Amino acid sequence: xxxxxxxxxxxxxxxxxxxxxxxxxxxxxxxxxxxxxxxxxxxxxxxxxxxxxxxxxxxxxxxxxxxxxxxxxxxxxxxxxxxxxxxxxxxxxxxxxxxxxxxxxxxxxxxxxxxxxxxxxxxxxxxxxxxxxxxxxxxxxxxxxxxxxxxxxxxxxxxxxxxxxxxxxxxxxxxxxxxxxxxxxxxxxxxxxxxxxxxxxxxxxxxxxxxxxxxxxxxxxxxxxxxxxxxxxxxxxxxxxxxxxxxxxxxxxxxxxxxxxxxxxxxxxxxxxxxxxxxxxxxxxxxxxxxxxxxxxxxxxxxxxxxxxxxxxxxxxxxxxxxxxxxxxxxxxxxxxxxxxxxxxxxxxxxxxxxxxxxxxxxxxxxxxxxxxxxxxxxxxxxxxxxxxxxx
Numbered sequence: 463x464x465x466x467x468x469x470x471x472x473x474x475x476x477x478x479x480x481x482x483x484x485x486x487x488x489x490x491x492x493x494x495x496x497x498x499x500x501x502x503x504x505x506x507x508x509x510x511x512x513x514x515x516x517x518x519x520x521x522x523x524x525x526x527x528x529x530x531x532x533x534x535x536x537x538x539x540x541x542x543x544x545x546x547x548x549x550x551x552x553x554x555x556x557x558x559x560x561x562x563x564x565x566x567x568x569x570x571x572x573x574x575x576x577x578x579x580x581x582x583x584x585x586x587x588x589x590x591x592x593x594x595x596x597x598x599x600x601x602x603x604x605x606x607x608x609x610x611x612x613x614x615x616x617x618x619x620x621x622x623x624x625x626x627x628x629x630x631x632x633x634x635x636x637x638x639x640x641x642x643x644x645x646x647x648x649x650x651x652x653x654x655x656x657x658x659x660x661x662x663x664x665x666x667x668x669x670x671x672x673x674x675x676x677x678x679x680x681x682x683x684x685x686x687x688x689x690x691x692x693x694x695x696x697x698x699x700x701x702x703x704x705x706x707x708x709x710x711x712x713x714x715x716x717x718x719x720x721x722x723x724x725x726x727x728x729x730x731x732x733x734x735x736x737x738x739x740x741x742x743x744x745x746x747x748x749x750x751x752x753x754x755x756x757x758x759x760x761x762x763x764x765x766x767x768x769x770x771x772x773x774x775x776x777x778x779x780x781x782x783x784x785x786x787x788x789x790x791x792x793x794x795x796x797x798x799x800x801x802x803x804x805x806x807x808x809x810x811x812x813x814x815x816x817x818x819x820x821x822x823x824x825x826x827x828x829x830x831x832x833x834x835x836x837x838x839x840x841x842x843x844x845x846x847x848x849x850x851x852x853x854x
Contacts, residue, residue, distance in 0.1 A: 482769070487792035602616075681700050682701045733764045
């Protein structure tokens, strides 16, 4: 398909992608911990439903989806270079997506509380849930001896544990486990499988990748304008989340094809153009993360583009990767890092651990949130050292 527009892809590791992913995960942990503080300025928080506002917290998830998209060409091209067929890669993509959807459904339902009639409280449920996740999706060493069957047994035990939890689950109103919303992990799963399959079958053809991005942008516009009718919501975000990732995917292809020097003025202009598009779009729709509106899409994409350009210049051009070593595990063990706070909050609840009230008031409390993010990353690093790291 479109071979004349294809060009060799060099699946080298770009340090700035890992750094940007680590930064977005660090910030995600930070903003997700703001709930524990009082007096936090609204500018740091998420906008409320129906509010025309872009809070700092509203920028973080789009940035993560953007860097997810940047990673897709490298991951798929590496598998192709190893001799994997399109069918094998398709199965891998779908398996990863299903894993994220399952974890998303579990984490969402765990947030709705549990009725006491099931015999275990929410803290125990959460710890068992996390245990199931790690048993199934831990990176086990590749062995051909008896240990291979041990690791397989652990994965089967993890699956059985999640099935057991799903069966006994009842929320605070007596409802069974069900799709309430997909959760962050589920939204990532939905976004990943569609964007990854688009790349797999279109690959390096910039024209078709750009058309896919445009399709998702138009879908976002149609959804925000209430034009989709009964089809609205069939695709989570009405294409907005996929547009974020396709933007990152296109960025990877451009960086692979053109030199940074030639690309820099064009990418900066593109980032500014996206911000301008956000300003224009705001005349027709509000800025709303919860509403997945076009202004939110354009503003956050423009911010991600310009932020990545700066990170690329600093890390890959100026060689300052070492400046970010302190958060590196968040960029290489991202899923582990995302789930660690669930365990920490559960342990704090079970042990009745709490900090002095004066530490939980803005602005001093921000230091607590920063420390919590570093603690999460530190635990992620230590878990990796003993062979515990989630990978799907």
